[in-house]
Amino acid sequence: MSVKFAKEETPSIPVYIVQAGGFDDWFASQPASVTAWLTANGFAAALGEVCLVPDKNGTPEMAVVGYGKPAARARGRFHLAKAAAALPAGTYHIESGLEGAALEEAALGWLLSGYQFTRYRQQKPNKVRLKAPEGIDAARIEAIAAGEVLTRDLINTPASDMGPQELEDAFLALAAEHGAKTQVVMGDDLLTQNLPMIHAVGRASDRAPRLLDMRWGDAGPTLTLVGKGVCFDTGGLNIKPGSSMGLMKKDMGGAATVMGLAHMIMTLGLKLRLRVLVPAVENAINGSAFRPQDILTSRKGLTVEVNNTDAEGRLVLADALALADEETPDCLISMATLTGAARVAVGPDLAPYYTDDDSMAATLADSGTAVADPLWRMPFWEPYESMIEPGIADLDNAPSGGFAGSITAALFLRRFVDQTPRYVHLDIYGWQPSAAPARPKGGTGQGARAILEALPKVLNL
Numbered sequence: 001m002s003v004k005f006a007k008e009e010t011p012s013i014p015v016y017i018v019q020a021g022g023f024d025d026w027f028a029s030q031p032a033s034v035t036a037w038l039t040a041n042g043f044a045a046a047l048g049e050v051c052l053v054p055d056k057n058g059t060p061e062m063a064v065v066g067y068g069k070p071a072a073r074a075r076g077r078f079h080l081a082k083a084a085a086a087l088p089a090g091t092y093h094i095e096s097g098l099e100g101a102a103l104e105e106a107a108l109g110w111l112l113s114g115y116q117f118t119r120y121r122q123q124k125p126n127k128v129r130l131k132a133p134e135g136i137d138a139a140r141i142e143a144i145a146a147g148e149v150l151t152r153d154l155i156n157t158p159a160s161d162m163g164p165q166e167l168e169d170a171f172l173a174l175a176a177e178h179g180a181k182t183q184v185v186m187g188d189d190l191l192t193q194n195l196p197m198i199h200a201v202g203r204a205s206d207r208a209p210r211l212l213d214m215r216w217g218d219a220g221p222t223l224t225l226v227g228k229g230v231c232f233d234t235g236g237l238n239i240k241p242g243s244s245m246g247l248m249k250k251d252m253g254g255a256a257t258v259m260g261l262a263h264m265i266m267t268l269g270l271k272l273r274l275r276v277l278v279p280a281v282e283n284a285i286n287g288s289a290f291r292p293q294d295i296l297t298s299r300k301g302l303t304v305e306v307n308n309t310d311a312e313g314r315l316v317l318a319d320a321l322a323l324a325d326e327e328t329p330d331c332l333i334s335m336a337t338l339t340g341a342a343r344v345a346v347g348p349d350l351a352p353y354y355t356d357d358d359s360m361a362a363t364l365a366d367s368g369t370a371v372a373d374p375l376w377r378m379p380f381w382e383p384y385e386s387m388i389e390p391g392i393a394d395l396d397n398a399p400s401g402g403f404a405g406s407i408t409a410a411l412f413l414r415r416f417v418d419q420t421p422r423y424v425h426l427d428i429y430g431w432q433p434s435a436a437p438a439r440p441k442g443g444t445g446q447g448a449r450a451i452l453e454a455l456p457k458v459l460n461l
Contacts, residue, residue: 174259209280342406348429354377
């Protein structure tokens with residue numbers, strides 16, 4: 001679906017956003033008819049509170065939205081989106097109350113509040129539109145929203161209609177839209193092209209595994225994005241229980257997120273050379289499935305003992321990361337719905353990230369805060385390196401003990417990146433478990449907007 005601002009010439013209703021601390025001054029500046037109406041309705045500028053003020057003919061003259069106190073706002077984000085959902089059909093414009101980053105967040109949140117996943121069920125169209133506020137880069141906000149919509153649509157589509165082939169189709173369509181070049185390595189060609197772990201994980205499915213490769217841009221610093229594209233994860237022979245398998249259509253959330261981020265980058269025409277790698281597989285079960293205690297030889301030459309076939313994401317990412325690292329990009333970023341341990345550590349709303357570059361870590365943290373896309377730094381904790389060394393092989397894909405699962409997974413991935421100066425790994429969730437402002441229940445992007453915001457500083461664009 002398309003998420004855009006209303007046309008500038010469209011008649012619109014002004015929206016006044018009022019913080020609780022400044023309500024008295026704003027209230028005193030309004031005409032008697034407005035203050036009488038607000039008083040009669042008990043409006044007190046509480047966070048998310050909405051009051052429509054009619055003119056003498058009963059037509060809405062303005063909408064007044066409460067923005068609450070800072071302490072209340074700190075407990076969430078996209079607060080204007082919640083208010084937008086309470087407004088009647090119509091076109092609105094923000095008259096006053098916000099500026100700078102807060103205004104950009106509000107505008108983006110309003111756009112995203114109109115998101116609907118309609119592939120399998122028609123829904124009532126969103127009839128609450130917003131005109132682009134003055135002082136923001138409307139084209140940039142629309143590009144970010146479009147990238148997020150792409151991510152959500154891909155994650156929300158069930159595996160019956162989003163297997164490796166369908167993910168490839170979406171990948172190629174994205175490349176074609178932006179004039180990017182692509183290459184696909186599929187099936188047994190993965191073996192001849194030395195991508196053996198991608199092949200091993202995906203070979204049991206009747207939908208062939210593949211590596212999707214996109215390149216865009218011919219000047220500037222180099223950025224490579226790698227996204228986990230496990231279109232469905234049964235757990236393999238270490239089969240998941242039903243309760244754990246229910247959301248596994250989202251296990252390609254890393255791929256969906258890097259594709260959404262790539263759309264933002266290409267739409268905005270950032271002056272860089274972009275590469276996107278997606279290992280697209282289905283972790284299925286048949287007689288050819290890889291087994292516990294198998295030892296795989298990776299593209300990099302490192303051997304990996306498979307102690308759990310349900311720790312497959314790091315295997316496919318490892319080959320893709322090794323391939324990416326051979327070119328030594330200026331920055332390499334992997335994104336994956338990799339571990340349940342990350343959710344235990346920080347819950348569904350935060351995306352943990354790992355990097356050895358303190359400067360880049362600080363930039364990402366600041367950028368995430370600035371654009372309401374929260375991240376949380378986790379450590380590449382060196383003392384845990386021994387936990388991923390089984391003795392019989394170079395690496396263990398699933399260390400026993402149950403401790404530090406997200407950290408050991410990140411350490412595993414780092415073993416395949418030793419040439420690139422800046423590497424960042426994000427262990428995302430990719431799912432909104434219950435509806436929140438601008439984020440309906442279902443697939444969601446995490447980290448893409450923070451990375452987009454950070455790129456100019458990280459790459460000196």
